[in-house]
Amino acid sequence: MKKYLIFFLAWPLFAGLNNLDIDKAISMLENNNLELKISHFNEQMKAYEATAAKGHNYGTLDVTVTGMRSNDAGNVFGFKLQSREATFGDFGAREFMDATGQNGGVPPESAYTTPPQALNYPDARNHYQTKISYMLPLYTGGKLSEYGRITEALQRMSQWDTQKLMNEKIFQTKKAFYDISLVDNYILNLSKIIQNIRHLESIVKGMGEEGYARDIDLLEVQARRAEAESMHNQAKLNRDLAYQFLSFLLNEEVTSIKKVNDMAPMPSVDRSEVENNNIDIQKALLGLQITEMAMKVEEANYLPTIGAFGEYGSADNSLWNEFEEKDSYTVGIQLKWNIFNGGIDSANLEKAKVNYLKVQNEVSLAKSGISLKVKKLETEILSKNADVKSYEKQLRFAKKVYENYRSRYKEGIASISDVLMKQSKELEILLKLLTFKNERNTKIFELNSILNTGGKV
Known part of the structure; x- marks a missing residue:
């Protein structure tokens, strides 16, 4: 009994979503949909790129610790200078004094040309240097600020993409x-049609027993019932497929939904707001801003760049020994101004200007194209509305005609083929009606996407 109780308590954790509401499904999308999660990760990466671009304005501070050992004459003498330990003896002063001493020394002229052993063949020496360096861009002609604005704009672009x-x-x-919901409606209507065919089948059987119907009539009705049942099963499979796709979108199993009206509501279109809300237009306008920034980056190549640097450190033959006594610093400033590079900057600037003009036209094209698409969708939806109304009337008429012919068959003034033909006409009109409703709904949802109305149903 205990294990059954545990199973009963755990079972809802593995069950799919039942009677799911469309508003709840839309609210689940942002947190559950895998593609949206990936897009949000892209947003985060663009945000970090924007932060990194701003970081260039604050320069770089580096700490370098170097350890070396060498017996190279230049290196050893340089190590001693950096450690502030160089002496005259390192230049061979003692050797010079010994060579020119009073006890039979060589003449000074000869001593000057004798290579000093201490300078040219020093003992190997260790060298440890700790250095802190700071480099700061003071002026870049606006390049760094424009790069920062470009990365911020690209971050906003990724948000528009999401x-x-x-x-x-x-x-x-x-x-x-x-x-x-449409398939459910179709299945419901098919069930009624199958029920009508079965009723017709019982009528034919009864008339056959009385000698008023032929065997071929019964076979014809049974064939039609088999066809309708096949369509009924196919509709169920299509519904299962739709549930699987919905589960994929929400990244969670959905077993049933709360049905909606099979006619989606028509959105109100405010043409003055279309340009302000449409994402493609907003992306095009943002792209125009980015190309303008890129043009300013190319203009900055004609201006100088100025940078400052500072360095502080200490060196000795043992690590961090007498650090303050042997420390040193260097500060400086640098101006760099390119005055000729074969016309490369000029060509790049002109290219950026042409690109700006191109994107300007793309913005105008996006605005006119979206406006045209909105008008086209509105017209198509109105046309589908008319088709739906027409086929709803035709379906009511077809049902009445079928009932009339079924009664006439019972009276012996119509053939079973005539009855089934009228029943086929009813099914044909039903399929067309549902097709027009589906096409109408698709166009309304497409219009909602263009208008950027969010999750409003």
């Missing part, structure tokens, strides 16, 4: 909900 992806996922989620 929002556009979010709209696409909302589009797909809404469509999945409405597709499932």
Whole structure:
């Protein structure tokens, strides 16, 4: 009994989502959808890139600790100088004095030309140097500030990309909900049609027993029932596939949804707000700003760059020995100004200007293209609305005609083929009606994405 109780308590943890509401599904998207998670990671990386770009304004501070050993004459003498331990003896002064001493020494002229042994063949020496260096850009012609603004703009661009992806996922989620609802409606209607065919089958059987119907009539009705049942099973498989896609979007198993009206509401279109809200237009405008910044970066190549540096350190033949007594510092400033590079800067600047003009036209194209697409979708939706109304009337009429022909068959004034033909017409109209509803909903969701209305249903 205990193990059954444990299973009962644990079972809901593994069950799928039941009776899922469309608003809750949309709210789950941002946290659950894997593609959106990846897009948010891209946003974070762009944010770090923007922070890194700003960091160049503060320069670099490095600490370097070096340990060496050498018997190279130049190195050893340099080590002693850096350690502030160089003596006249390192130049061979003692050898010179010994050579020119009063006890039969050589003439000074000869001693000057004699290579000193102490200087040219020194003993090997250890050298440890600790150095702190700081380099700071003072003026770069605006390059660093523009690079910082460009990386910030690219971060905003990644946020627009995430929002556009979010709209696409909302589009797909809404469509999945409405597709499932339409298929459910289709399955319900097919069930009624199958029920009608079975009723017709019982009528044919009864009339056959009385000698008013032929065997071929019964076979024809049974064939039609088999066809309708096959369509019914296919519709169920399509519904299962829609549930699998919805589960993929939410990254969680969905077993049932709260059905929605099979006709999605028409969004209100404020043409003055389309340009302010549409993501493609906003991305194009941001791209224009980036190309303008890039043009200023190229203009900065005509200006000088000024940098400052400072260095503090200490060196000795043992690590950190007498650090303050043997320390040293160096400070400086550098100006660098390129005055000729074969026309490369000029060509790059002109290229940036042309690119700016190109993106200006792309912005205008995006605005006009989005406006045209909105008008086109509105027209298509209105057309689909008319088709839906027409086929709803035709479906009601087809049902009445089928019922009339079924009654006429019972009276012997219509053939079973006529009855099944009218029933086929009803099914054909039903399929077209659901197709038009599906196409209409798809266009409405596409319009919502263009208008950037977020998760509003």
